[in-house]
Amino acid sequence: xxxxxxxxxxxxxxxxxxxxxxxxxxxxxxxxxxxxxxxxxxxxxxxxxxxxxxxxxxxxxxxxxxxxxxxxxxxxxxxxxxxxxxxxxxxxxxxxxxxxxxxxxxxxxxxxxxxxxxxxxxxxxxxxxxxxxxxxxxxxxxxxxxxxxxxxxxxxxxxxxxxxxxxxxxxxxxxxxxxxxxxxxxxxxxxxxxxxxxxxxxxxxxxxxxxxxxxxxxxxxxxxxxxxxxxxxxxxxxxxxxxxxxxxxxxxxxxxxxxxxxxxxxxxxxxxxxxxxxxxxxxxxxxxxxxxxxxxxxxxxxxxxxxxxxxxxxxxxxxxxxxxxxxxxxxxxxxxxxxxxxxxxxxxxxxxxxxxxxxxxxxxxxxxxxxxxxxxxxxxx
Amino acid sequence: xxxxxxxxxxxxxxxxxxxxxxxxxxxxxxxxxxxxxxxxxxxxxxxxxxxxxxxxxxxxxxxxxxxxxxxxxxxxxxxxxxxxxxxxxxxxxxxxxxxxxxxxxxxxxxxxxxxxxxxxxxxxxxxxxxxxxxxxxxxxxxxxxxxxxxxxxxxxxxxxxxxxxxxxxxxxxxxxxxxxxxxxxxxxxxxxxxxxxxxxxxxxxxxxxxxxxxxxxxxxxxxxxxxxxxxxxxxxxxxxxxxxxxxxxxxxxxxxxxxxxxxxxxxxxxxxxxxxxxxxxxxxxxxxxxxxxxxxxxxxxxxxxxxxxx
Numbered sequence: 001x002x003x004x005x006x007x008x009x010x011x012x013x014x015x016x017x018x019x020x021x022x023x024x025x026x027x028x029x030x031x032x033x034x035x036x037x038x039x040x041x042x043x044x045x046x047x048x049x050x051x052x053x054x055x056x057x058x059x060x061x062x063x064x065x066x067x068x069x070x071x072x073x074x075x076x077x078x079x080x081x082x083x084x085x086x087x088x089x090x091x092x093x094x095x096x097x098x099x100x101x102x103x104x105x106x107x108x109x110x111x112x113x114x115x116x117x118x119x120x121x122x123x124x125x126x127x128x129x130x131x132x133x134x135x136x137x138x139x140x141x142x143x144x145x146x147x148x149x150x151x152x153x154x155x156x157x158x159x160x161x162x163x164x165x166x167x168x169x170x171x172x173x174x175x176x177x178x179x180x181x182x183x184x185x186x187x188x189x190x191x192x193x194x195x196x197x198x199x200x201x202x203x204x205x206x207x208x209x210x211x212x213x214x215x216x217x218x219x220x221x222x223x224x225x226x227x228x229x230x231x232x233x234x235x236x237x238x239x240x241x242x243x244x245x246x247x248x249x250x251x252x253x254x255x256x257x258x259x260x261x262x263x264x265x266x267x268x269x270x271x272x273x274x275x276x277x278x279x280x281x282x283x284x285x286x287x288x289x290x291x292x293x294x295x296x297x298x299x300x301x302x303x304x305x306x307x308x309x310x311x312x313x314x315x316x317x318x319x320x321x322x323x324x325x326x327x328x329x330x331x332x333x334x335x336x337x338x339x340x341x342x343x344x345x346x347x348x349x350x351x352x353x354x355x356x357x358x359x360x361x362x363x364x365x366x367x368x369x370x371x372x373x374x375x376x377x378x379x380x381x
Numbered sequence: 382x383x384x385x386x387x388x389x390x391x392x393x394x395x396x397x398x399x400x401x402x403x404x405x406x407x408x409x410x411x412x413x414x415x416x417x418x419x420x421x422x423x424x425x426x427x428x429x430x431x432x433x434x435x436x437x438x439x440x441x442x443x444x445x446x447x448x449x450x451x452x453x454x455x456x457x458x459x460x461x462x463x464x465x466x467x468x469x470x471x472x473x474x475x476x477x478x479x480x481x482x483x484x485x486x487x488x489x490x491x492x493x494x495x496x497x498x499x500x501x502x503x504x505x506x507x508x509x510x511x512x513x514x515x516x517x518x519x520x521x522x523x524x525x526x527x528x529x530x531x532x533x534x535x536x537x538x539x540x541x542x543x544x545x546x547x548x549x550x551x552x553x554x555x556x557x558x559x560x561x562x563x564x565x566x567x568x569x570x571x572x573x574x575x576x577x578x579x580x581x582x583x584x585x586x587x588x589x590x591x592x593x594x595x596x597x598x599x600x601x602x603x604x605x606x607x608x609x610x611x612x613x614x615x616x617x618x619x620x621x622x623x624x625x626x627x628x629x630x631x632x633x634x635x636x637x638x639x640x641x642x643x644x645x646x647x648x649x650x651x652x653x654x655x656x657x658x659x660x661x662x663x664x665x666x667x668x669x670x671x672x673x674x675x676x677x678x679x680x681x682x683x684x685x686x687x688x689x690x691x
Binding site for chain 1 (some may be wrong): 398
């Protein structure tokens with residue numbers, strides 16, 4: 001099993017995982033690999049490291065993918081037959097565009113964009129990135145410009161935010177709760193229904209009145225658009241559930257990341273979302289095998305000064321604490337996410353920050369079973 | 382200006398995966414050793430700390446639990462915080478509202494409301510006169526804050542709400558909390574970064590942004606720094622040994638040594654980049670080679686913080 005097989009027949013690849021596990025790099029390497037295999041691929045990312053963004057020619061937040069020039073890709077020995085496109089998502093602008101698209105006329109769109117509740121909503125770090133990332137994915141999918149779309153989900157501590165935050169904002173925009181308090185008056189605007197008064201009276205006493213006024217104005221402006229939000233939300237949901245979509249979970253082999261990957265994987269399965277595979281980064285492979293540690297000391301003593309040999313052995317011992325930890329966590333991951341194949345990428349020397357580095361990771365992700373074994377053997381021997 | 386651990390409220394923030402919880406608890410252990418009754422509060426129902434010490438949790442979520450002598454932890458759930466706030470502030474009416482599912486759904490969906498409620502609970506924990514009847518006061522509250530971007534947002538939430546509501550109880554409460562956060566005698570901010578490009582970038586951004594908010598970074602912790610085991614001059618020796626030895630095991634070990642040296646060197650470049658920017662407020666914690674960070678390992682990290690926090 002490799003990424004090419006996982007993504008066979010897929011148009012959308014959603015890379016999920018908690019913060020700090022190398023999600024952006026992995027997404028870029030997946031996209032590069034698919035492009036190398038002849039596809040026209042777009043990778044949508046939120047917040048890549050500067051050096052990686054520079055390597056891909058991404059200079060600013062943008063709203064449309066931009067082609068990564070073939071000359072940039074030529075820096076590695078990977079031959080790219082297809083096209084790699086990339087974009088750094090601008091959540092605020094994407095949100096504004098969404099409003100412009102749905103609003104009945106430009107004046108209404110401007111009024112909404114100027115509304116204080118909207119400004120808070122569209123710039124709130126929590127939620128707006130997730131919502132706009134999915135909205136962008138949906139839009140690109142509708143345009144049919146690309147063979148494959150790879151989404152690097154926003155950096156949050158908790159991978160579940162990606163699934164939950166858009167729902168939270170959507171249910172706010174749909175105004176489900178507020179709707180119950182309101183009744184239509186026939187002018188496209190809504191006023192408060194009588195049944196809501198005692199409850200809203202209480203709300204005012206506790207919160208201060210202006211918040212309620214702002215919200216009422218906001219929902220008045222949204223008017224019938226709330227229906228469009230519901231409709232879009234269900235279309236996006238369909239896209240995420242489609243059998244041409246693949247959720248790929250990215251994790252490291254450390255305990256907390258693995259715990260979170262297990263929760264998230266189980267959640268994908270419970271929700272019936274197309275869970276396609278797990279990529280585990282920064283794995284410390286066992287280098288000792290069935291050999292005894294003293295064999296190492298003997299071998300090192302023959303070739304190094306005692307001081308240096310001692311430190312090399314210390315380093316090796318510490319490395320093996322992590323190898324044992326990873327081994328244990330990978331076993332747990334495999335057991336708790338049954339049938340999910342794990343694609344392992346070893347701990348590399350350095351942060352990946354250029355196309356050459358991506359090509360290096362790509363080798364592990366797209367290797368056949370035999371090639372992968374060879375790569376690991378090379379590492380060990 | 383009081384020392385960091387003599388303040389009343391500390392926000393520990395940083396990018397996801399850099400070890401915020403680890404640093405928050407290590408700081409908590411150190412404060413508790415110095416006789417300060419301390420609580421580490423996790424936000425947004427991450428339940429990470431309580432998960433790390435599952436044996437202590439006993440299935441009781443969102444309660445104050447004792448991790449070590451004088452060190453407590455709580456996971457703050459916005460919904461629970463709202464019910465508590467309504468109960469205490471608005472009596473029977475509040476209770477009725479709190480149990481209205483419609484109201485809950487509405488309040489929870491209002492942008493920023495979850496953050497406001499969470500930070501409101503943090504503020505409550507930091508009061509000597511606790512809103513919760515019979516609750517013992519804490520000398521120090523350490524907040525294990527959400528990822529950096531969210532973290533700055535969190536610190537701004539009370540002021541934003543005060544501005545939006547303008548008048549009324551939320552405005553009043555928001556303003557009170559905002560004043561508390563702006564009071565540098567009372568509140569401190571600690572940023573955690575691993576010595577890698579992205580976490581360092583985020584910390585540099587945070588340092589700039591937070592100054593604009595009239596706050597400041599009191600301490601930057603570079604976490605999980607690999608040991609520098611080899612001198613630059615020894616690299617040639619290691620490389621030469623790699624080419625002459627036939628033992629596969631020795632070759633693996635030599636490769637691992639070279640690889641770790643490369644990582645340790647890159648980490649130091651990143652640390653220096655951060656250090657240049659936040660002059661004098663930087664301290665380091667070593668990478669802990671272990672399967673799992675338990676209280677004994679965290680005590681060692683608390684020792685390491687000791688010198689930076691006289």
